[in-house]
Amino acid sequence: MAETQKSSPVPGRGASINPPNRFEKLSYEPDPDQADADQSAPKTQYLRDTSKSIIAYNESPDIPFDASINPYRGCEHGCIYCYARPTHEFLGFSAGLDFETRILVKEDAPELLYQELSSRKWKPQILVMSGVTDPYQPIESRLQITRRCLQVLADFRNPVGIVTKNHLVTRDIDVLKRLAEFNAVAVNVSVTTLDSKLAHIMEPRTSPPERRLRAIEELASAGIPVGVMAAPIVPGLTDHEITSIIAAAARAGAREAGYVVLRLPYAVAGLFENWLSQHFPQRKKKILDHIRDLRDGKLNDPEFSSRMRGHGAYADQIRSMFILACKKAGIPSSRSSLSTEHFRRPPGDQPSLFE
Numbered sequence: 593m594a595e596t597q598k599s600s601p602v603p604g605r606g607a608s609i610n611p612p613n614r615f616e617k618l619s620y621e622p623d624p625d626q627a628d629a630d631q632s633a634p635k636t637q638y639l640r641d642t643s644k645s646i647i648a649y650n651e652s653p654d655i656p657f658d659a660s661i662n663p664y665r666g667c668e669h670g671c672i673y674c675y676a677r678p679t680h681e682f683l684g685f686s687a688g689l690d691f692e693t694r695i696l697v698k699e700d701a702p703e704l705l706y707q708e709l710s711s712r713k714w715k716p717q718i719l720v721m722s723g724v725t726d727p728y729q730p731i732e733s734r735l736q737i738t739r740r741c742l743q744v745l746a747d748f749r750n751p752v753g754i755v756t757k758n759h760l761v762t763r764d765i766d767v768l769k770r771l772a773e774f775n776a777v778a779v780n781v782s783v784t785t786l787d788s789k790l791a792h793i794m795e796p797r798t799s800p801p802e803r804r805l806r807a808i809e810e811l812a813s814a815g816i817p818v819g820v821m822a823a824p825i826v827p828g829l830t831d832h833e834i835t836s837i838i839a840a841a842a843r844a845g846a847r848e849a850g851y852v853v854l855r856l857p858y859a860v861a862g863l864f865e866n867w868l869s870q871h872f873p874q875r876k877k878k879i880l881d882h883i884r885d886l887r888d889g890k891l892n893d894p895e896f897s898s899r900m901r902g903h904g905a906y907a908d909q910i911r912s913m914f915i916l917a918c919k920k921a922g923i924p925s926s927r928s929s930l931s932t933e934h935f936r937r938p939p940g941d942q943p944s945l946f947e
Contacts, residue, residue, distance in 0.1 A: 601870050602689065603633060604796055606670035607677075609866060610686035611859045614678075634693045636668055638731060641696040646704040646741075648723060654896045656927060657753065660723030661705065663737040665696035667725035669757060671795040672867045673824055676724045678858040687859035692797075695731060702740035709748045709937070716935035719745065720753045728758035730797060742767045747938045751776040751930035755821060757784075757798040759807045765814045772816050774934035778927070780850065781808050782821040783837050785830045793871055805844045812845025817928055819848035822914065826854045827882035828875065831910055835917040842921035849925055851914050853886060853902045861891045882906065 602608040649659050666680055670692040677687035685694055698704075708714060721727040727738040745752050746767050754761065754777070761768075761779060771777035781804050785791050788800045799807070811818040820841035825831050838849050856864055868876040880891065886902025887893040893902070901907055918925040 599866065599870075601793075604670075605634065605689060605692055606672035606674075606794070606796055606867070607688040607692065607863050608870065609863070610688040610690055611862055613681045613684065613686055614858065615681055616684065634689055636693050636695060636731075639694060639696050641665060641698045643698055643700075644704070645708065646698065646701045647708050647719065650723065652896060654900055655723075657718055657720045657723070659717055660720040661701065661727075661741055661752075662722045662724045663698050663701045663727055663741060664722070664725050664729060664731070665698075666691050666694055668692055668695055668729045668731065669726055669795060669798045671757075671798065673794070673826065673854055673856070673860065673864055674725075675824075675855045675857055675860065677860050677863065679724060681859070688863055695729070697731070697735065698737065699735070701737050702744050705741050705744045709744065709750060716750055716932035718751045718753055718930050718932070720755070722755070726756050726758060726798075727754065728756045728760040730758075732758075733760055733763075739764050739767065742771070745776075746770040749774045749776055749934040749936055751932055753777075753930065754779045755782060756780075757782045757795065757804060759799040759803040762807050762810045765811065765816065768811070768816045769814060775931040776934065778817045778819065778930060779811055780819045780821045780848075781805075781811075781841070781846075782823050783841060784822070784824065784826070785833055786836055786840060787833075790830075794867075805840055808841055808844040808846050812847075817847055818845060819850065819923075819928075820846040821850050821852070823850065823852040824854040825851055825910060826879070827886060827906065827910070828879035829872070831882075831913070834910070834913045835920070838914070838917040838921045838923070842923050846923060848928060849914075849918050849921075849923055850927065851910075852900050853907065853910060854883060855899055856883065856892045857894065858892075 599608040646661055647659050677691045680687055680691040732738050742764055768777050783801060783804050786801045791801055808818050822834055822837050883891055885904060885906040893899050915925055
C-alpha cells in the first residue's frame with residue numbers, strides 16, 4: 593500500500609496527517625503552504641457521545657472476550673500503530689490526527705452500565721475495558737468515567753478485564769481490590785518497548801515504559817492480578833525486545849503474559865509508512881518487509897486465524913521467542929480465568945415492571 597501523503601512530525605502526536613475517510617466522497621485538502629501552521633500543535637477536542645447503551649459485543653473467534661465497555665471513542669495516546677484508528681471513520685472523521693484529537697466521551701457510561709447490569713436479561717459474564725481504545729487515556733484523570741464504571745462493576749461483582757498503557761490505572765487500586773476479593777478482575781499492562789525514546793515517538797501520550805512497569809509493581813503489591821501484554825510486537829523494530837520486556841514485567845510482579853503482532857488495517861498502513869519515513873527512513877524497507885513476511889506479502893491480513901499472530905517462519909520465530917521468554921521468567925503465557933459466581937444485584941435494586 594502506498595503512503596497516503598508525506599508530512600513533518602506533529603509535536604506530541606503519533607500521526608501527522610489526516611488521510612481521506614474511506615466512507616466519505618468529499619475530503620479536506622490542506623493548502624501545502626499552510627499545512628505546517630495548521631497542524632503545528634493541534635488541540636484535543638472532547639465531544640459528547642450520546643450512545644444509549646455501553647456494552648458492545650463481538651463475534652470474533654480470536655478475541656478472548658465477547659463483551660466490552662468503551663468509555664471513549666478515539667484515543668489521545670496517539671499510538672501510530674493503533675488498529676482502532678479506522679473506527680473513527682465510522683463517525684465521519686479521519687483515522688489520522690482526528691483519531692487522537694477528536695475524542696468522543698460517553699459521560700453517561702456508568703449510569704448506562706448500571707441499567708444494563710440491573711436488567712434481569714443480563715447474564716453475568718466477563719467485560720473488558722476497553723475492547724477498542726484505552727480506558728485510561730489522559731482525560732480520564734479528570735472525568736473519571738472509567739473509575740465510576742469500575743465502581744458499578746464492583747457493586748455488582750461482575751468480572752472485568754482491563755488493558756491499558758497508562759500508570760493512571762493505579763489510581764483505582766481501591767476499587768480493583770474490591771473486585772479482586774471475588775476473583776473478578778485482571779489487569780494487563782501493555783508494554784511495547786523498554787526504550788523510552790522510541791515509546792515517546794511511537795506512543796506519544798502514553799505513560800513511559802518505566803511508569804508502566806511501576807504500575808505492574810504497584811498493582812501486584814496490592815494483590816491485584818496483573819499481567820503484561822507485549823503488544824503490538826513491531827517486526828524489525830521491537831521484536832528483539834520480547835525477552836527483556838517479559839523479564840522486566842515478571843520482576844515487577846506480572847503473573848501472566850500475552851502478545852500480539854502488529855496489525856495495519858485500512859488507513860493505518862499508510863499512517864505507519866508515513867511515520868517510518870519520518871523517524872526511521874533507513875530501516876523502513878526492512879521493517880515493512882518483515883511485516884510482509886508475516887502476512888503473505890501484504891501489510892495486513894484480516895483473517896481471524898492469523899491476524900493476531902501472522903504465519904510462516906518469521907511468525908513461528910516470534911512465537912518461540914515469546915514462549916521461551918515466559919519460561920525463563922517463570923510466568924505462564926496464558927490468561928487467568930475470572931469468576932462470575934459472586935455476581936449480585938446490589939441490595940435495594942428492584943427489577944423493572946416491564947422486564
